[in-house]
Amino acid sequence: MNSSDQRLPLTVITGYLGAGKTTLVNHMLRHAGGRRIMVLVNDFGDIAIDADLIESQDGDTLTLANGCICCSMGGDLFYALSDALDRQPRPDHLLIEASGVADPTRISETARAEPDLRLDGTIAVVDAVGFADRVADSRIGSSVVRQVAAADLIVITKSDLEEITELAKLKTQLAEFAPGARQLDANFGQVPLEVLLGGLPSAEVTARAHACSHHDHPDDHEDLYLRWSISGDFRYDRQTLRSLLENLPAGLLRLKGIVQFNADEGLGLVQVVGRRAEITSLSARFEGVMQTNLVAIGLKGQMEPADLDRLFA
Amino acid sequence: MQTVVYAARKIITMVPNRPEATHVAVRDGRVLAVGSLEEVSGWTSSDGGEQRLDETFADKVLLPGFVEGHAHMMAGGIWQFTYVGFEDRISPEGMLWEGLKDIDAVTQRLRQIESELAPGVPLIAWGFDPIFLTAHRLNRFDLDEVTRDRPIAVIHSNFHLMTVNSNALDLAEFDRNTDVMGVDRGEDGEPTGELQEMAAMFPVMRRLKIDIRSLARTDGGIRAYGKVCHRSGVTTATDLINDLPIEDVELIAAITGEEDYPARLVPVLNAHTAPADEIAAQALKLREMSTEKLRLGSIKIITDGSIQGFTARMRWPGYYKGPDHGIWNIPPEQLMTAVETLNAAGVHMHIHVNGDEASEVTIECVAQALTKNPNPDHRHVLQHCQLADAAQFRKIRNLGLCVNLFANHIYYFGDKHYELTVGPERAERIDACATALSEGVPLAIHSDAPVTPMGPLFTAWCAVNRVTPSGRVLGAAECISVEEALRAVTLGPAYTLHLDHEIGSIEVGKKADFTVLEDDPLAVDPMVIKDIGVWGTVLGGRLQPIS
Numbered sequence: 001m002n003s004s005d006q007r008l009p010l011t012v013i014t015g016y017l018g019a020g021k022t023t024l025v026n027h028m029l030r031h032a033g034g035r036r037i038m039v040l041v042n043d044f045g046d047i048a049i050d051a052d053l054i055e056s057q058d059g060d061t062l063t064l065a066n067g068c069i070c071c072s073m074g075g076d077l078f079y080a081l082s083d084a085l086d087r088q089p090r091p092d093h094l095l096i097e098a099s100g101v102a103d104p105t106r107i108s109e110t111a112r113a114e115p116d117l118r119l120d121g122t123i124a125v126v127d128a129v130g131f132a133d134r135v136a137d138s139r140i141g142s143s144v145v146r147q148v149a150a151a152d153l154i155v156i157t158k159s160d161l162e163e164i165t166e167l168a169k170l171k172t173q174l175a176e177f178a179p180g181a182r183q184l185d186a187n188f189g190q191v192p193l194e195v196l197l198g199g200l201p202s203a204e205v206t207a208r209a210h211a212c213s214h215h216d217h218p219d220d221h222e223d224l225y226l227r228w229s230i231s232g233d234f235r236y237d238r239q240t241l242r243s244l245l246e247n248l249p250a251g252l253l254r255l256k257g258i259v260q261f262n263a264d265e266g267l268g269l270v271q272v273v274g275r276r277a278e279i280t281s282l283s284a285r286f287e288g289v290m291q292t293n294l295v296a297i298g299l300k301g302q303m304e305p306a307d308l309d310r311l312f313a
Numbered sequence: 314m315q316t317v318v319y320a321a322r323k324i325i326t327m328v329p330n331r332p333e334a335t336h337v338a339v340r341d342g343r344v345l346a347v348g349s350l351e352e353v354s355g356w357t358s359s360d361g362g363e364q365r366l367d368e369t370f371a372d373k374v375l376l377p378g379f380v381e382g383h384a385h386m387m388a389g390g391i392w393q394f395t396y397v398g399f400e401d402r403i404s405p406e407g408m409l410w411e412g413l414k415d416i417d418a419v420t421q422r423l424r425q426i427e428s429e430l431a432p433g434v435p436l437i438a439w440g441f442d443p444i445f446l447t448a449h450r451l452n453r454f455d456l457d458e459v460t461r462d463r464p465i466a467v468i469h470s471n472f473h474l475m476t477v478n479s480n481a482l483d484l485a486e487f488d489r490n491t492d493v494m495g496v497d498r499g500e501d502g503e504p505t506g507e508l509q510e511m512a513a514m515f516p517v518m519r520r521l522k523i524d525i526r527s528l529a530r531t532d533g534g535i536r537a538y539g540k541v542c543h544r545s546g547v548t549t550a551t552d553l554i555n556d557l558p559i560e561d562v563e564l565i566a567a568i569t570g571e572e573d574y575p576a577r578l579v580p581v582l583n584a585h586t587a588p589a590d591e592i593a594a595q596a597l598k599l600r601e602m603s604t605e606k607l608r609l610g611s612i613k614i615i616t617d618g619s620i621q622g623f624t625a626r627m628r629w630p631g632y633y634k635g636p637d638h639g640i641w642n643i644p645p646e647q648l649m650t651a652v653e654t655l656n657a658a659g660v661h662m663h664i665h666v667n668g669d670e671a672s673e674v675t676i677e678c679v680a681q682a683l684t685k686n687p688n689p690d691h692r693h694v695l696q697h698c699q700l701a702d703a704a705q706f707r708k709i710r711n712l713g714l715c716v717n718l719f720a721n722h723i724y725y726f727g728d729k730h731y732e733l734t735v736g737p738e739r740a741e742r743i744d745a746c747a748t749a750l751s752e753g754v755p756l757a758i759h760s761d762a763p764v765t766p767m768g769p770l771f772t773a774w775c776a777v778n779r780v781t782p783s784g785r786v787l788g789a790a791e792c793i794s795v796e797e798a799l800r801a802v803t804l805g806p807a808y809t810l811h812l813d814h815e816i817g818s819i820e821v822g823k824k825a826d827f828t829v830l831e832d833d834p835l836a837v838d839p840m841v842i843k844d845i846g847v848w849g850t851v852l853g854g855r856l857q858p859i860s
């Protein structure tokens with residue numbers, strides 16, 4: 001379904017030291033399911049990406065040195081992105097684990113500017129136990145807030161260690177910093193890869209839900225997440241669709257698929273990650289797909305299928 | 314045993330007992346004696362060796378060879394692009410490129426270069442400085458007048474911006490629908506052609522194959538850097554961040570090892586590419602690969618951004634006007650680990666700090682590291698250190714740190730700092746050379762070439778006069794004397810590089826590295842020291858006139 005979009009999807013993973021970025025990246029690699037994921041690590045603290053995983057996924061990890069930010073033209077990011085784009089064959093997905101203090105928008109804007117890249121989203125990893133102290137720290141507070149504010153999805157780690165009331169406070173604080181960004185409590189094994197990386201063909205979604213081949217965690221995805229899909233002769237006005245996408249249920253994490261436009265306006269590719277929504281026009285002769293075909297995943301209890309039906313059907 | 318005695322109009326030595334002399338005797342590439350002809354001739358009369366009197370410098374003034382303590386190798390290779398800056402500049406090959414005083418002059422030069430290019434080749438220019446050309450902002454229409462048939466990119470002097478023509482915008486698929494940070498758009502909604510920062514520049518650079526890093530890594534780039542140093546009278550220059558893979562080290566060693574390579578180089582290892590313990594091991598290994606003209610073993614850490622980009626880390630009350638985009642390039646707690654690990658391993662560090670919070674945090678890290686692992690004579694250097702106040706300088710002194718202040722910055726960015734970034738009071742203490750000296754901090758000053766042009770006389774002029782393009786004297790109390798400024802471009806930086814026992818003064822036993830000037834900087838009006846001609850240099854006793 002993705003074959004007309006040749007752009008290389010890029011996900012930025014941001015978060016302060018110790019928040020759990022590397023654990024998240026390893027989780028994504030472990031469940032990559034045959035996708036070739038290239039990982040760029042912009043952190044020289046402790047590089048703990050599991051090399052075995054990378055080899056088994058036929059992917060690649062590059063360390064991104066910070067180099068000299070006062071001459072950003074010569075920066076490592078430039079070379080790493082060029083290198084990823086020039087690889088034959090290109091990886092299926094690019095993950096950038098930004099440094100603990102990086103401003104993720106510097107990376108995500110590059111992906112938005114470059115025609116051969118597609119910003120899939122920015123995922124902030126937030127440590128429930130340490131976050132408030134970090135925000136209050138005059139030296140790193142602004143960096144930490146900036147990371148969260150840039151996020152489309154916020155993955156909250158160590159939430160099981162925090163009192164319920166404290167956790168609620170944290171979520172309110174996060175929502176203030178990043179209105180609209182979707183928040184996920186995660187003990188890592190519990191975040192399905194389709195939430196983090198998307199890209200699953202709709203037909204496979206159900207089949208894949210239990211297809212994790214590597215289980216070092218309780219597989220209770222289905223208790224937490226809910227899938228919804230629609231397929232048929234549904235047509236949309238471009239403007240209306242845009243405003244639909246701006247008013248999705250708060251629990252919707254990802255939405256993806258093909259839509260038909262009214263009249264002869266052809267087909268569009270819709271991709272929503274958290275609060276980020278993108279509509280791309282597709283060429284008329286598109287891989288045999290004729291009809292609207294959308295699939296979503298969200299948090300149970302915060303996304304009602306009936307609401308989505310009402311919006312799209 | 315051949316001894317050559319050079320007679321000069323004046324020799325400025327940096328040695329207190331005889332700060333000035335008329336003759337210097339050189340043997341085996343080293344200074345044998347400095348003083349009067351009679352004094353320096355004593356050696357040959359006692360050991361019976363041959364002595365030749367050389368009058369080449371009879372009307373010249375000799376100084377210890379200038380040491381550029383913070384510059385970058387790409388200052389050489391950048392000349393493969395067309396220079397379109399405001400000031401006259403001489404290319405490494407000796408060609409004069411006249412400064413361009415308005416946008417018409419810029420487009421005229423581009424048109425001339427364009428007419429000589431093969432079809433399809435992009436036209437890339439550098440050094441454009443909008444600070445000086447204020448009539449209107451350079452835009453795609455100006456560049457479209459040059460041509461629309463090939464892409465044009467004009468890189469601004471600060472390397473954070475470029476202006477491109479419509480052809481280049483089309484290649485990058487930038488149009489009125491582009492909503493990307495840094496892609497500047499006019500009132501009509503169309504891109505103006507100005508692209509700000511990495512994100513906006515990336516698609517153009519990728520398609521035009523503008524590869525900044527390789528400018529510093531090729532045979533030609535390394536040679537061109539030597540020529541840039543030579544033309545500005547520099548005999549020892551740093552390359553203040555380099556990944557230094559082994560094949561690059563071998564290439565630099567081979568090229569600098571040639572007899573006629575005109576300078577000694579001090580490339581400094583980028584500490585951001587691996588964990589600190591691995592960097593320490595790499596640095597210690599590199600140290601062993603040093604030669605007479607290539608010194609290795611130091612590392613560089615970058616902590617924050619730049620003041621003019623609002624990305625330096627500032628203490629309260631922050632930026633004066635404009636948003637605070639202060640960024641750490643490394644989290645403070647990782648900086649602590651890195652500084653501690655590298656200091657414990659005995660590795661010499663250059664640490665880039667611009668804002669006063671960056672200097673504050675770094676001072677704390679060094680204090681902790683030194684408490685754990687005392688390291689006498691470490692000479693770690695705070696690079697730039699532009700906004701440190703007197704209290705920070707006292708801590709810096711107490712810890713045995715050195716500073717290398719960015720004196721050229723006073724001229725190039727001083728007005729902007731006064732009016733916009735940090736406000737009048739803190740702008741006046743920017744690059745506080747006098748405070749550093751009065752507090753007893755070892756001082757060097759630098760150009761950060763190619764960010765500003767390499768030229769130690771100009772750098773000294775900035776520290777002495779502190780004037781800005783608007784005519785303001787920025788912090789008169791921070792002006793230093795010409796003698797002090799000359800020391801800050803010779804013995805001062807030599808000390809920051811652990812090389813002051815070999816270079817930095819004209820003194821018995823040291824390398825015969827001299828800068829040869831047409832006039833005496835201690836005798837002319839301090840406002841014209843930047844205009845004194847450079848005859849050339851002497852490196853290890855070898856005469857190197859600028860041809």
Ligand SMILES: [Zn+2]
Pocket residue numbers: 068069070071665
């Ligand atoms: Zn720098």
Ligand SMILES: [Zn+2]
Pocket residue numbers: 070383384385553761
């Ligand atoms: Zn620099």
